[in-house]
Structure formats: C-alpha cells, structure tokens
Amino acid sequence: MNEAVLEKLKILAESAKYDVSCASSGTSRRNTSSGIGSATGWGICHSFAEDGRCISLLKIMLTNHCIYDCAYCINRRSNDLKRATFSVTELVNLTIEFYRRNYIEGLFLSSGVVRNPDYTMERLVRVAKELRLNHRYNGYIHLKSIPGASRELINEAGLYADRLSVNIEIPNEQSLQLLAPDKNFQSVFTPMRYIRQGILENLEDRKKFRKVPRFAPAGQSTQMIIGASPDQDKDILHLSSALYQRPTLKRVYYSGFVPVNEYDPRLPALKQPPLVRENRLYQADWLMRFYHFKAEEIANEAYPDLDLEIDPKLAWALRHPEKFPVDINKADYEMILRVPGIGVKSAKLILVSRRYGKLGSQQLQKMGIVLKKARYFITCQELPYQTIQEIHPDQVRKILTNKNTGRKREDPRQLKLQFEDD
Template sequence: MDTMEKLRILTDAAKYDVACTSSGVDRAGVKGQLGSAAACGICHSFASDGRCISLLKVLMSNACAYDCAYCLNRRSNDTPRTTFRPRELADLTISFYRRNYIEGLFLSSAVVGTPDYTCELMLQTLYILRREYRFGGYIHVKAIPGADEALIRELGLLADRMSVNIELPSNDSLKRLAPQKTKESILAPMTRIRDGIRENAHDLVKYRSAPQFVPGGQSTQMIIGATPESDRRILQLTEGLYKKYSLKRVFYSAYIPLVEDRNLPALNTAPPLLREHRLYQADWLLRFYGFTAGEILDDAHPDFNPVLDPKCNWAVNHPEEFPVEVNRAPYEKLLRVPGIGVLSAKRIVRARRETKLDFDGLKRIGVVLKRASYFITCQGKSASRIQTDNPAVLMGILRDRGLPQGGFQPEMPEQLSLFTPTKEDGVKCLTGQL
C-alpha cells in the first residue's frame, strides 16, 4: 500500500476523534529549525474530504488489537487495515508543512499489538520530527492507556499537548463495551501527565530551565449517547476530571452508530447533537462562570432542558436570585445573568466605576438584552414588566428565539455558517458567551 493510500485510510479513521483544540503554546521560529507554534488558532485538521486544514490529523495505525464495540477500528470489523512507518509519517508531515498545508500534527492510534509497541512507533515518529528535522511546529499526541510510564514521559517531552480518552462516562459501560480497557489503565497515564506537568512547572521556578513537558496541558474525550448515563452523571464526571487532573478541556463526541451491536443504539439512531451541544455549554459554565455540576443539574432534573441552554434554564428555575442590579451586583453575580458573558461582565465592572449604567449602555457593552432584560435592573428600573417568578418569562425567552410558545420543540443544532452569521452568533461561537 503506498503512502497516499495509507493517508486516505488513516485520516478518515481519525475523524471521529474530536479532542483537538488550539495549541496553548507560543513558540517563535528559531533559525535552523522548521515551524513555530501559536497559542491560539490551530484548531482545524487535514482530512480526505477536503475540509479546511491546519493540523495533519491522522492515526499511526488502525490495525487494532482491541475489540471495543463502539469503535469503527475494532478488531472484528471488516475494514482495510494499515500502519505508517515512523519515518514515512514524519516525512509526510514535513512535506505537508513545507507546502504550507499544515501547521502541526495531531497523532493518535489504534493499539498495534500492545500499548507499549504502539507508543514506541509514535515516539519514533516524534523523535524524527523534533530531533532530525528540528520541527518546531505544534504536536498533539494521544497517550495509549496501558503503556509504560517511561514511554508516556518520553512522548510528553516531545509533544506540546497530550490527551487520554476517558472513552465512556462510567466504569460499567467501559466493562460492557470495551472489556480490554480498564478505568485504571486510562486514569494512570492521565495521572502521570498531570504530575509531569506539575514537576516541570516546579523545576522551571526553581532552576529557570527545564525540559518542557506537555507545555500545552492535557485533555480528554468521552463518547455521548452510546450508553445510558444521564447528563448529570456525565457533568459530575467532567467536574471531577477538571479538579483532579487539571485538564485543559473535556471534549464530548456524540455517538454516531457505525457498527451493529446489541449493547449499542440501532444503526438508524440519530447522533445526539443537541445533547453534545448542551454539554459544551455546561462545560463552559463549569470552567468560566463559577457554576458547579450540582447547580446545573440535580436529582430532580438529571438531563438538560432541550429548549433552554443550561444557564438560562438555571435562571428560570431560581427566580429568588433575580432581579440583579447591574450597577451594584458583584462580578460573580453578574455572570449568572443570561445574556451577560465573561467579557460583558468585566466591561460592566469597569464601566460602572465611572458612570451609572442604563440599558443603552449595556447594549453598547455587549449584553444580550433580549435575554438579560428579564433578570436585571438598571438604577432600580426594569426593561421588562414581567416578574422573574412569572412563567411568562419562559414564554418571552422562547418568543425572542423564534420558538413556538404553545409547546416546547427542541432546537435543531446546525453548523454555524461562515457566510451569513449574525453578530450574536459570531460572538457566541468565538467566546462561548451565555
């Protein structure tokens, strides 16, 4: 099989791995080296279907020794198999970089024989890129659960960011769908990466010089919709992962039925795209808005509202917290108001040091008044005649979003258009404001 045929198969096999984000690393170009890395903006991938590219997103191999029920590359599935040789993939990466096709590499792999052997193949590839070609571009590599700790460390010294897929939201689901993987084998490399990052930071403070270990941090991915866990269970797991492993991001992948199995949804089941979207919104609330998983969802409401985003849903269900007087409320309180995001809350705090804010001023600052107006006052005045404990608030929000008031209909998630976005859509997409 020639290199381009391998590339076609292994980029296609990598498209279901979504744990790919901006690099988080600033590294200027150095004379005698190839490439540089920017902390933001590297978030696209090279794929066989012609999508916009920035990273070469590819598997080392799809010849997997495991038989995970949900995976297209599982051992028992009838699909073409191939494996890159380390130098072959390194040469391909450099060739694409020199043609200005890519800015870096996103490398994952199925388990070829054993986790250690798979890691050795990936390690050889990274070594050729970094040491022989002196490639200074961004590299994100997936750690293989079950691999030796020394191999994980060597990968971390060559990569900018690493990730270990948590795969499924519970140990029971992992045992049922991926019996060759264990919770312990997944969490062990996550622990090692976390500790390595902390040790590296300590050495940098103490000695002002140390080998960089995963400077862009680590992330993970879990599959949503293949198993019966509630949204609350998933969000609790996410919160725990952020606290325990200091992750940069948790990524969610709506399960796409590609293989038939009695333990999985039927092949004609639609991917839970709205659920994935809600999880990303709730994830943003955990990381930037000061919410806890227990506030967003509880025993009485274990799943997301299909009509309202998590922040708006919380506000409607907690009328005792509103209205909020924007000229006096602390920053943390402003963040809880629908339509006021992190940026606009900071602007409010700065602006009110010099003036009393009114609704026109809030609009200029960037507050989305069609949502916020139900929950705020300016100098004691409200822009809405509806009390925050009135069910009409919900109807008003639905009306402003163009949804029918007579009954709830879940919104249909769709990709943001790059050609006809509204200003609000653009801000929400780029900043995650809620």
C-alpha cells in the same frame, strides 16, 4: 507522494476523524534559526486564532489495526474495513512535506493498539522524536497516549509533544467494560496520572534550573462519547468537574455518539448523533470553567439531564427566580455572570463602566449584552421591562423559546455554540 502512501493517507485520515479532542492552547514553542515551524498562537485543526486565521493540522492515525473490539469504534478488530499502517519514516516525511507546502501547521497523531500498548506508544514517541530532533520541527504536536502504556514512554512522549491526551471514552466504568471489555478505568487514569505528575515535576524543576526541557507545555485533554451508554448528564458533568480539579487538565471534549458500526445490541439504535445534547454539555462545561458554576447547580438528582430546548444558564435562572432581578449597578461580578445573556467580557465591562455613572439599557446594549434574555433578570437605571418577579418563569421560558419570531427556523440537529452570549 507515491500511490501507496496516498492510499494509506486516505484510509488513516478517515479513521481519525471521529476523535474531536484536537484543539490546542497554552503552548508557546517558537521557531529557531535552525528549525522549521512554530506552535505559537491559539487552536489547531481548523480552529480560529484571535486575529481570524484558520489554523490547521494533519489529523492522522499511525495505524487503524487494533487488538481491541470496542463496540463504539469504527476501527474495532471485528469490523471488515480497509486497514493500513504508516511506518515511522513515512509519517515523519509526510508531516514535513505537508508543512513545507503550507498545508498544515501541526500534527495530531493517534493510533489503534497493535501487539500491546507499549509497542504502539513507542512508535508514536518515535514519530515525535524524529520530527523534533532530526528535522528540527517546532510546530504543534498532539499525541494520543495509549491506555496501559508504561510511565517511561509517557515521560518520553511529554518531552517532544506539546499536548498529551488519554480518552476516557465512556464516563461510567461499568458501561465502559460492557462496550469495551478490553479496557478499564485504571488503564485510562494511570497514564493521565503519569502525565499530571510529569507536568508538575517539570514546573518545579524549571523553578530551580534555568534550562529544563518543557514537558507537555499545553497540558492534557480527554474525550467522552455522549449517547453510547445510558449515563445521565449529571454523571458526565460531575466526572468533568472532578477532572478539572486536576491542575494539568485543560479540556474535556464531548463527542456525540456516531453509529458507525453494524447494529450491536449493546449500543442504542440512534439514527443520528445527539448534537443538541453535545452542544448543551459544552455550554455546561463552559459554565463550570468560566462562570463559577458547580456541576450540581447545572444538573443534579432533581434535574439529571440538561434541557435540550434552552441553554444551561437560562435553565438555572428559571429554576431560581428568587436570585433575580440583579441590579446591574450594584451586584458583584459573580452574580452578574449568572444573568442569562451576559458573558464574561460583558460582565467585566459592566464593572469598569459603572464606576463612571449608572448604566442604562442603551449602554448595556452597546456592551454586547443580549437584552432579549437579560431584561427579565436585571434592573438598571431606566430598564422599562417586567422582570421574572412579575412574570412567571414558565411564561419567560415560553417567550424566549417562541418559534414564531419571524426568523428563519434553524435546523435543531446542527451544532451551534454561543458561549459568550449565553
């Protein structure tokens, strides 16, 4: 690698780090005898596979030049920072050389908008096309679709990329136009619709014909910035819930606003990213996707913002003591899922195990249930604890949030995800 390419790599990798929507799933592109790379397995970009492997990708921008002046973006045109642009050939060669040295297993490629959306999108497509056709690269490719790009370019991108994504960025159109005056919801949702139509049409074609190239087999994702606008959590979750109704959207990512620019009166004066809020939104998102919760159950007019002190499932349970206690030996799967401290795997294990006898506290503990939470919301064969019916919800909350438990105090700014046990 020559010094010029190395300098571009430093600049454009730094510019790409604020985009968090780079995990992959759902693709099964396998290697061939004449190709290199494989996109099988779970996530990429320092995600972990089921067997514990850390899988990485080259997370890079084609260019950090941009014609837009979005208040929240480090690469906005009014910022005085080092700019760089890869040629298509440079980026293709860089990806192949990194793969051959076992540095990466995939590519996450985004870009600032130069000239116009179609010009930028065409260059992104050329990178993916050359990797697939000229180098027979079969590894994972995630392309960021440019808002405002034409349908023809989106359709071509889907033939070479495993996943396509378009970032919504700001969950409210009025706030988006204030912070990013060159963008609007139509320019964002139109390419999202093109991607969805392309995936659905491809699925129908694959039912009729034996050999049809797959179109974006890992679906699409999007990202919202949290804390850059005054939007409440209920609005964010309702938008996410509506997006998940679309069959091709795999993930909504939430990125705590990072104050990377000089103070702008349109932006809040935050000293640090709202990581705890970001964490709670991911937990709420998990509840909607895997725990059968509706958005209005988690956040609504009465509770417009998520409780930062406790996880969303526990907050819901404390607001609805009339739903508890749940009899573990009799309740249905949906109700067991709503018990704090019981995850999806544990709930399924309960259903299977209780066929062979009544379950007690010891069996539940062996299943991985967090009894310090669950004991206030369940009954079983021999559980000797008082439930939320005997103890007021406020008292349960006080017990579960007691800081003086003898454990090392955790830094509340750190992001900690524990979906399975929440």
